[in-house]
Amino acid sequence: QVQLVESGGGSVQAGGSLRVSCVVSVGSEYTPSSYCMGWFRQAPGKEREGVAAVSRGGGSTGYADSVKGRFTIFRDDAKNTMYLQMNSLKPEDTAMYYCAARDCWWGETSLRGAEYNYWGQGTQVTVSS
Numbered sequence: 001q002v003q004l005v006e007s008g009g010g011s012v013q014a015g016g017s018l019r020v021s022c023v024v025s026v027g028s029e030y031t032p033s034s035y036c037m038g039w040f041r042q043a044p045g046k047e048r049e050g051v052a053a054v055s056r057g058g059g060s061t062g063y064a065d066s067v068k069g070r071f072t073i074f075r076d077d078a079k080n081t082m083y084l085q086m087n088s089l090k091p092e093d094t095a096m097y098y099c100a101a102r103d104c105w106w107g108e109t110s111l112r113g114a115e116y117n118y119w120g121q122g123t124q125v126t127v128s129s
Helices: none
Strands: 003-005 010-013 017-024 035-042 049-054 061-063 071-076 080-085 095-103 122-129
Touching: 010 095, 017 035, 017 061, 035 071, 035 080, 035 122, 049 071, 049 080, 061 071, 080 095
Parallel strands: 010 122
Antiparallel strands: 003 017, 017 080, 035 049, 035 095, 049 061, 071 080, 095 122
């Protein structure tokens, strides 16, 4: 019903920037704007962490404390794409980054992975010191 494909990961030095993207494909009876979206990450040996979330329409966003002021989540439903702009990257940002979608009410955001129904396959971000 919903397919998510991430891209844009790579390797960068500390202090650098990356933008990862998530293309959203849905069945003909739905549109990407019907879903709340989020970015999550998981580093080796660590639990999955909610990084950023955006509401339907993009009017509300939420961030983990560890990325506030450095990362920006936004969506372009006309392009069926969600983005995560990552600035001032740190080595501790190194992880596999996943986009996710969930059914939700207008205006909601959530960083809880258990609330998301659909997941992409991930894109690797590596930050070297």
